[in-house]
Amino acid sequence: MKILVCVSKTPDTTSKIAFTDGNSKFDENGVQWIINPYDEWYSLVRAIELKEKDPATTVHLVTVGGADAEPIIRKALALGGDEAIRVNADGSDSYFIASQIAAIAKDGYDLVFTGKETIDYNGSSIGAMVAELLDVPYISLATKFELNGTTATVTREIEGGEEVAELALPAVVSCQKGVAEQRIPNMRGIMAARTKPLKVVEPAATDTLTSIVSFELPPAKAGVKLVSPDNVGELVRLLHEEAKAI
Amino acid sequence: MSVLIFVDHSEGHIKKASFEALTYGAKIAEQTGTTAEALVLGTVSDDLAALGKYGVKKVHQVNNESLNHLDAQVYAKVIAEAATASGATVVVISHTQTGKAIAGRVAVRLKAGLVAGACALPDTSNGFVVKKTVFSGKAFANVSISSPVKVISLNPNSYTTIAGEGTAEVSQLSIAVDAPKVKVTAVNKVSGEIPLTEAEIVVSGGRGLKGPENWGILLDLAKELGAATACSRPVGDAHWRPHHEHVGQTGVQVAPNLYIAIGISGAIQHLAGVNRSKIIVVINKDPEAPFFKAADYGIVGDAFEVVPKLTEEIKKMKAK
Numbered sequence: 001m002k003i004l005v006c007v008s009k010t011p012d013t014t015s016k017i018a019f020t021d022g023n024s025k026f027d028e029n030g031v032q033w034i035i036n037p038y039d040e041w042y043s044l045v046r047a048i049e050l051k052e053k054d055p056a057t058t059v060h061l062v063t064v065g066g067a068d069a070e071p072i073i074r075k076a077l078a079l080g081g082d083e084a085i086r087v088n089a090d091g092s093d094s095y096f097i098a099s100q101i102a103a104i105a106k107d108g109y110d111l112v113f114t115g116k117e118t119i120d121y122n123g124s125s126i127g128a129m130v131a132e133l134l135d136v137p138y139i140s141l142a143t144k145f146e147l148n149g150t151t152a153t154v155t156r157e158i159e160g161g162e163e164v165a166e167l168a169l170p171a172v173v174s175c176q177k178g179v180a181e182q183r184i185p186n187m188r189g190i191m192a193a194r195t196k197p198l199k200v201v202e203p204a205a206t207d208t209l210t211s212i213v214s215f216e217l218p219p220a221k222a223g224v225k226l227v228s229p230d231n232v233g234e235l236v237r238l239l240h241e242e243a244k245a246i
Numbered sequence: 247m248s249v250l251i252f253v254d255h256s257e258g259h260i261k262k263a264s265f266e267a268l269t270y271g272a273k274i275a276e277q278t279g280t281t282a283e284a285l286v287l288g289t290v291s292d293d294l295a296a297l298g299k300y301g302v303k304k305v306h307q308v309n310n311e312s313l314n315h316l317d318a319q320v321y322a323k324v325i326a327e328a329a330t331a332s333g334a335t336v337v338v339i340s341h342t343q344t345g346k347a348i349a350g351r352v353a354v355r356l357k358a359g360l361v362a363g364a365c366a367l368p369d370t371s372n373g374f375v376v377k378k379t380v381f382s383g384k385a386f387a388n389v390s391i392s393s394p395v396k397v398i399s400l401n402p403n404s405y406t407t408i409a410g411e412g413t414a415e416v417s418q419l420s421i422a423v424d425a426p427k428v429k430v431t432a433v434n435k436v437s438g439e440i441p442l443t444e445a446e447i448v449v450s451g452g453r454g455l456k457g458p459e460n461w462g463i464l465l466d467l468a469k470e471l472g473a474a475t476a477c478s479r480p481v482g483d484a485h486w487r488p489h490h491e492h493v494g495q496t497g498v499q500v501a502p503n504l505y506i507a508i509g510i511s512g513a514i515q516h517l518a519g520v521n522r523s524k525i526i527v528v529i530n531k532d533p534e535a536p537f538f539k540a541a542d543y544g545i546v547g548d549a550f551e552v553v554p555k556l557t558e559e560i561k562k563m564k565a566k
Contacts, residue, residue, distance in 0.1 A: 209358065210361065
C-alpha cells in the first residue's frame with residue numbers, strides 16, 4: 001500500500017490577517033506558519049495509523065511550495081511518514097496545484113489523502129481535481145476511514161447527516177475531524193525527521209487558470225449596541241424592528 | 247451560450263442553496279447577455295417548470311438510477327457533458343457538501359478556472375473577476391478567471407434568492423451515465439434538525455454554560471426561533487455537544503442571518519467561523535469578552551437568567 005498525503009503551509013489560526021502592496025499580497029510580517037490543521041491532524045495521522053497496522057505501507061508527503069515550506073515539511077515528517085516531495089512552485093490556482101500533485105500521485109499511489117480544505121484559501125477543491133486528473137473515485141469530507149485490503153469503507157459528511165460508502169482503491173479522500181486524533185511529535189520523531197529524504201522536484205508544465213487580483217478585509221462593525229440584562233424585551237424589539245432578523 | 251446552474255436536491259426537494267445558485271446564475275446570464283439554464287440529476291418531486299421563477303429559461307434533467315447517490319466521478323462527467331451540450335461558458339454550483347465533491351472535478355473536465363466559495367456576482371467590466379471568502383472568512387480575495395469556461399461554487403447564504411414570475415421549459419437530456427464505483431451502504435440523517443449550514447438563525451453555546459446538563463435553556467431558545475444549534479470548539483472537544491455542531495475555523499463555517507452566541511468568549515478561531523453572519527448577538531457575563539467587538543447587539547449578563555427571559559420575550563412578540 002502506497003499512500004500520498006498532501007500537506008500545505010498555512011498561517012497559524014491566530015494570525016492577524018493583513019495585506020501589503022496595494023492589497024495584492026498577504027502580509028507575512030509576524031506570521032507563524034503551521035501545517036494546514038486538516039492535513040496534519042486528520043489525513044497525516046490516519047496515514048500513519050494505517051502504516052502502524054500494516055508496516056508494508058509506505059507514506060509519502062507532498063507539498064507544492066517554495067523552500068520556505070521546508071520547516072513545515074520536517075515538522076510533518078516528525079509525526080511520521082517515510083519521505084517527502086516538495087514541488088518547487090508557488091501559486092494559488094487550484095488547477096495548477098492539483099496538476100502538480102496528480103503528476104506525483106501517478107507514480108503508483110493507491111491512496112491520496114488531503115485535508116478537507118486549507119484554512120487560507122478554503123477552496124476545498126484540490127482533492128476533487130486530483131481525483132479527476134487521475135480518473136479515480138473521490139470521497140470528500142470523510143469523518144471515518146477504514147481499509148480492508150484494497151477496499152475502503154468511508155463515512156462522509158452530507159447535508160444534515162452522514163453516509164457510509166464503499167469503494168475499491170485507488171482513490172482520493174479528503175479528511176476532517178473524526179478520521180483521526182491529533183498527535184504531538186515526540187523527540188524521537190523530530191530527530192528521525194532530520195534525516196528523512198526530502199526530494200525537490202521542478203513543477204510539471206501546466207496552465208494557470210485563475211489568479212488573485214486583490215484582497216479585501218471585511219468592513220468593520222459599527223460597534224455593539226448593549227442592552228441591559230433587565231430589559232431583554234428591548235433586545236427582541238431591536239432584532240425584530242431594527243435588524244429585521246426575527 | 248449559457249450559464250448552467252447545477253440544482254441539488256434531497257428527498258425529492260430542491261435545496262435552499264440551489265435556489266440561491268439559480269438566482270445568482272440567472273443574474274450572471276443577464277449581466278453577460280446569455281440565457282440561464284438549470285441541470286437536475288435524478289428524480290425530483292418538486293415542479294421543475296417552476297424554476298423559471300428564479301430566472302432560468304430551460305431545465306435539463308438527466309434521470310437515471312445511478313444518479314440517486316452521489317458518486318462525484320459519475321456526476322462530474324454528466325455535468326460537464328451537459329455544460330458542453332448547452333454551450334455553457336459559466337457553470338454555477340453551490341459550495342455545499344455535494345458541491346465540494348464535484349466542483350473541482352467538473353472544472354478539470356471543462357479545463358475551466360474555478361472560484362470555490364464565491365460570495366458576490368462576478369465583475370465583468372474588465373475580464374471576469376469573482377470575489378470569494380479566504381482565511382476562513384477573515385478576508386476576501388478577488389480572483390480573475392482566464393479560461394474560456396468558468397466554474398463558480400457559491401457560498402450558501404451569501405446571495406439572496408429572488409422569486410419572480412416565469413415558467414421554464416423542462417426537457418430530458420440523454421447523456422450516458424457510468425456505473426458508480428462508490429457504493430453507498432448506509433445513510434444516517436439526523437431527522438428533525440435544521441442543517442447548520444442552511445439555517446437562517448443559529449444559537450450557539452460555549453463553556454460559559456458550564457456543562458451539557460445546562461443546554462436546555464439554549465435548546466428552548468433555538469426551538470422558539472426555529473434555529474439550528476451550534477457550539478464552540480472546547481464544548482465539542484469536551485463532548486458536551488456532538489462535534490458536527492462545532493463552529494469555527496476548524497469546524498463548520500456558518501453565515502446565517504442571525505447568530506446568537508451564549509457564553510462564548512469569541513476567540514479569533516471562533517470568529518473566523520461566524521463572522522459572515524449578518525447580525526451577531528452576544529450574551530456573556532464578561533464585559534471584556536472579545537466577542538462584543540464583533541457583535542451588533544450584546545447583553546452583559548448571566549446567561550442562566552438572560553436566555554430564559556429572551557425565550558419568553560420572543561414568545562410574547564410572536565403572540566402579538
